[in-house]
Structures are given as C-alpha cells and as structure tokens.
Amino acid sequence: MVLQNSRSDVKNKANYNNGNLMKNYKSLNELIPLGVVMPWLRNKFIGKLSGFERRRLEATSQANAFIKDIIDKKLGSRSSETSLEPALIDRILDLVRNGDLSYDDVMGEFSNIIFAASDTTSVTVNNVLSLLAMFPKVQDKVFEELAEVFPSVGGSELSHGDVEKLVYLDQVLQETLRLIPAVPLLIRQTSQEIRLSNGFQIPEGVTLMIDIFHTHQNTDVWGPKAGEFNPDNFLAVNKRNRHPYGYLPFSKGKKTCLGYKLSLISVKLALAKILRNYKLSTSFLYQDLEFVDNTTIKLAKQPKLKIERRT
Numbered sequence: 686m687v688l689q690n691s692r693s694d695v696k697n698k699a700n701y702n703n704g705n706l707m708k709n710y711k712s713l714n715e716l717i718p719l720g721v722v723m724p725w726l727r728n729k730f731i732g733k734l735s736g737f738e739r740r741r742l743e744a745t746s747q748a749n750a751f752i753k754d755i756i757d758k759k760l761g762s763r764s765s766e767t768s769l770e771p772a773l774i775d776r777i778l779d780l781v782r783n784g785d786l787s788y789d790d791v792m793g794e795f796s797n798i799i800f801a802a803s804d805t806t807s808v809t810v811n812n813v814l815s816l817l818a819m820f821p822k823v824q825d826k827v828f829e830e831l832a833e834v835f836p837s838v839g840g841s842e843l844s845h846g847d848v849e850k851l852v853y854l855d856q857v858l859q860e861t862l863r864l865i866p867a868v869p870l871l872i873r874q875t876s877q878e879i880r881l882s883n884g885f886q887i888p889e890g891v892t893l894m895i896d897i898f899h900t901h902q903n904t905d906v907w908g909p910k911a912g913e914f915n916p917d918n919f920l921a922v923n924k925r926n927r928h929p930y931g932y933l934p935f936s937k938g939k940k941t942c943l944g945y946k947l948s949l950i951s952v953k954l955a956l957a958k959i960l961r962n963y964k965l966s967t968s969f970l971y972q973d974l975e976f977v978d979n980t981t982i983k984l985a986k987q988p989k990l991k992i993e994r995r996t
C-alpha cells in the first residue's frame with residue numbers, strides 16, 4: 686500500500702508528467718561521458734564559455750529539485766514506525782530524523798539511484814523486444830515457455846516464483862545484455878599509481894575506461910561467433926568455464942550494480958507481460974544495428990516493431 690503511495694507521489698509531479706524530468710536525465714546521460722572524453726569541458730573557464738557547465742547545472746538542479754520535493758514532503762509527515770508496510774525511502778528518512786544520516790547524503794544517494802535505475806532498465810526491455818522481433822524462432826521459444834507458466838492470456842498476476850521458472854527468458858535477457866549492455870563502459874580514475882599484471886604501469890590521476898561492450902564480444906571468451914545473437918551462450922553448460930570477467934553488464938567487485946537483482950526481476954516481469962500477450966515482428970536486420978556510446982547505450986536507429994495481440 687505504501688509502495689503505491691510512493692508511486693503516486695512521483696506520478697503526480699508536474700515535471701514527471703510533462704517529460705521534463707526524463708529530459709534532464711537524458712541530458713545528464715549525454716553530458717557525463719562528454720565531460721570524461723573531453724575533460725577540458727570541466728575546466729571552469731571553458732565549461733562556462735562552451736555552455737557545458739550551464740547545461741550540467743541546469744539538468745542537475747532540476748533533477749535534484751524533483752527528489753528534494755519528495756524527500757521534504759515525506760520528512761514533514763509521520764515516521765515509518767506508524768506504517769504497516771514502510772517503503773525503503775520511509776525507513777531511510779527515519780535515519781535522517783534520528784540524525785544517523787545527513788540530509789545531503791540521502792539526497793545524493795537517491796539522486797544516484799534514480800539516475801542509475803531509470804534508463805538502464807527501460808533500454809534493456811526495449812533491446813530484448815527489438816532482438817526478439819528480429820529473431821522469430823527465439824521469440825517462439827520464449828512464448829512457448831511463457832504459455833506453459835501462464836496458460837491463459839490477459840493480465841495474469843506474476844509471482845517471484847513464476848519469474849524463476851522463466852529459464853529461457855533469462856538466457857535471452859543475459860544474451861541481450863551481452864550484445865547490447867545498457868552500460869557500455871565504466872569510468873574510473875586512479876587514486877594512486879598502479880601496476881597491472883602484465884607489468885603495465887598507470888600513474889595516479891589517470892582516467893580509465895573499461896570497455897564492457899567490446900569485452901562482451903571478445904572472441905577469446907565468446908568464440909568465433911561472438912557477434913551473433915545466441916541465447917544458448919547462457920546455457921549452464923556453456924557458462925561453466927567462461928572467464929569470470931568476460932561478462933560484466935552490472936560491473937563486478939565492490940562497485941557492482943546495487944539494483945542488479947531488482948532490475949533482472951523487473952525487466953523479466955515487463956517482458957513476460959508483453960510477450961505473453963503480443964507477437965512482435967520487424968523488417969529491421971540485426972546486422973544493421975548501430976550503437977551510440979553514452980552513459981547508457983543507445984541505438985542509432987530504433988527498429989520499428991509491428992505488434993499483434995495474441996489470442
């Protein structure tokens with residue numbers, strides 16, 4: 686019940702409804718990697734002259750105002766202790782009320798989480814649907830599995846247990862994240878000089894990019910057909926001996942994605958609902974896909990999908 690209240694808090698905001706919020710997140714998505722590949726844009730003078738700083742500040746402050754509004758409203762209401770099913774945000778705000786967390790830390794973390802969760806999940810759902818439209822045999826197999834778990838069409842309720850039964854859909858999702866990783870590169874800065882296992886020395890203060898996109902197509906790891914769409918890459922037997930860093934759509938180690946389990950479940954829920962009830966097709970060819978690197982990956986041309994209701 687509380688979750689629904691939190692959801693309506695968001696849906697009733699003007700800048701959510703008029704698309705401004707998404708526009709600001711989209712701007713940040715473009716500006717962040719731009720500031721990394723062109724670090725001079727982050728220089729005070731050049732940033733001001735080029736308009737980069739103005740755009741960055743505008744997008745950040747509008748996105749933050751949206752979050753601040755929700756936090757302030759919630760802080761002004763009762764603590765979560767009186768609620769039967771407090772949402773995570775209510776529990777966190779109790780820590781602010783008790784002085785265990787600072788207001789600014791919570792603002793920063795919420796801002797990160799919303800930014801990290803919004804585009805990644807939606808582009809992934811979009812990419813799976815586009816690939817399935819291009820590969821009808823794979824889509825048929827996904828549908829057979831879904832029809833077995835949900836025998837009747839329509840708006841069946843899905844439980845976590847149902848999602849766990851969708852083994853082939855999981856393979857399709859993993860394969861999509863391999864070929865079109867929502868986050869195509871990771872950006873790091875060395876805080877001290879480091880020496881790699883091959884002897885290569887990297888000085889302190891260097892910006893590094895870890896290229897997830899090309900790691901996922903490395904033929905040493907994925908074989909000569911690394912560029913092909915093949916959900917069987919994620920059969921247990923094929924995963925067993927693979928290099929642990931050959932697949933990292935959610936990053937690895939200490940900075941691994943905080944929402945990775947939630948996102949796998951929510952993407953599968955969305956896909957199950959759509960694919961159980963609709964058949965997708967397209968004349969767009971897989972080999973014509975072109976990718977645009979950004980904080981989240983973009984398709985240069987979005988395949989047009991034909992959608993037919995299943996009976």
Ligand code: HEM
Nearest residue numbers: 798801802805806809867868934935936940942943944948
């Ligand atoms: C398909 C969906 C998603 C993908 C592919 C994805 C991928 C990633 C990747 C690669 C990182 C590491 C970024 C870096 O270190 O530079 C990351 C970080 C993060 N993700 Fe996700 N993510 C997804 C969905 C979500 C969702 C739904 C949430 C929250 C509900 C979320 C929350 C976060 C947070 C908070 C971080 C930062 C963790 C930290 O810095 O310690 N992500 N994600």
